[in-house]
Amino acid sequence: MKPLSLPNRTARNIRKTVCALFFSVLAWIIALNCIAQEPSVRFIDVNGATIAEVTAQLQAEQIYLPVDAVRQVFDPDMADQYNHPRKRLTLKIQDKQIRLQIGNPIVGIDPGGMTRNLPTPPIIIAQQPMLPIAFFTQLLPDFYNLEALYNPNLKRVQLRPKGTWTPTRTDNSVNWTIIIDPGHGGADDRGCESSTGLLEKDIVLALAKQLSSISKAQGIQVYLTRQTDTKKTHFERIQVAKRNQGQLFLSLHCNASFSPHEKGIKIYLNNLKGYFRFPSSRGGVAPPLQTGQRLKILAQADFLKQSQDFAHALQTELNFLTETPVEIIELPLVALSETYMPAVLLELGYLSNVEDLEKLSNVEYITGVAEAIVRAFQRYISSISPSPTALEQAQ
Ligand SMILES: [Zn+2]
The missing domain is CATH 3.30.457.10 (Copper amine oxidase-like, N-terminal domain)
Structure with a gap:
């Protein structure tokens, strides 16, 4: 065999080095990928x-x-x-x-x-x-x-x-009544609709019913503003809350957007000093409030602090369920304006977004949301009236 000439040998060495370099880089990529994929x-x-x-x-x-x-x-x-x-x-x-x-x-x-x-x-x-x-x-x-x-x-x-948020069922002085308001209802108020035909009014009613049964099992009294697929006016919903002397009002809705990317859970509070999230056609300026309207909103404002506390409890519990951080938005909100009790409007997700739609179509997910909301009730209630167990632990 004829010995290799120098230029040939050099070429072979270069090829070898390049090869070795390539494989070591490949090995690193594989190794890094393995690390990244480790749960x-x-x-x-x-x-x-x-x-x-x-x-x-x-x-x-x-x-x-x-x-x-x-x-x-x-x-x-x-x-x-x-x-x-x-x-x-x-x-x-x-x-x-x-x-x-x-x-x-x-x-x-x-x-x-x-x-x-x-x-x-x-x-x-x-x-x-x-x-x-x-x-x-x-x-x-x-x-x-x-x-x-x-x-x-x-x-x-x-x-x-342990036991921090278990309501004090034995203590009769702590008798909690929560009003759950499944939005929309009836043939002509269907709310948002997904491309798959899922309706907001049905999702929120199913959730409300689950919330009701889980809450009752935890010793929290719950009233729904509608039990069936029926149309209810804003006034009728408020009447249910007043008649049953609710201490907290939770309105349930689903969102929809022209942007398919918009997703996630949002919590809305009625705050007169809050900003308008969606600019009006008048160039982002809020429409002037009439005197009557202003008085009503101000009355709800008495409960702003408590509404914020409940919103934060909800945010913490719901954040546990989702990767998209739950947002709290404060703005003048007519839907909650006449509820003279702490009140929050919960938008469960976007029916216009593929990921949110998949979640909201899943029965297990809805149960998870119901359980998280009940934990938020417990969190909120115990922040106002701590259970004996929590008090003992604090001592
Ligand atoms: Zn709605």
Whole structure:
């Protein structure tokens, strides 16, 4: 074989280097992609602030977290011990010892010899013991007198003090009545309509009914301004609120926009000093208010602070459900102007947006929204009349 001439050898070396460079860059891209695709679980506190974001592992559609997540989220002083040959994991939390076994859903708790069952057992990934998400949402919170709320879609866990928002059902002096107003209704007031034929009036009525049953189970009295697909005037809705001596008024609606990109949940408050979000045809200047109108709006303004408090409670709870941050908008709002009680108008999403429409067509999502709203009721009620448990905890 004839030895290679120098220029040839150089060319081959260059080709080799380029090749090596290409593959190392490719390897990096793949590696970076793998890191980016690793799911993570975000733990947030009562007010939605992040406690920790933990890298998770997905195995057979189950989420697993490393043992260290216990330290990151719950307890920096937690000590753990793993016995490799016996596949036993022991966690020392405060004065308790939690015994876990790889592949076994039964968890032992000492002292006392109690056991708890997990829906999925701990497993080994890359030679490390990994704990199922249920360990963090169903078992651990108990040890810290917390309760957890898990949103598997967004991989988000909210931790809140146990019992803080449970209404004081035994205390008769706290008797809460909330008015739920499903917007629109009847043949000629259908509200917004989606391209798939979904109607605002039907979505809000279905949600209102769920809200009613969940609230009642929690000891909160609820009245609906309409129970069926019937037309109701603004006056008739207000009358229901007055007749039943409501302490809070929540009007439910859906949005629609000419822009298919507009999406998300919006909370509206009636504030005379608020700005007009949609400029009028008169070049963005609000139409002058007549005397009667002004008086009515001012009367509602007496409840502005409470309405804002409830809006913030709603915002915090609904933010848990969605990636698009929930907006609060204050503006002079005729729809709430004559309700002489704290009042909020909730726009559940845009029927003109594909993502919002998909959510609003989903029965499970609507149930999630109903549960979040009831938690907001509890949050708001307990901010006005804290339960004995919360008071005890504060002492
Ligand atoms: Zn509407």
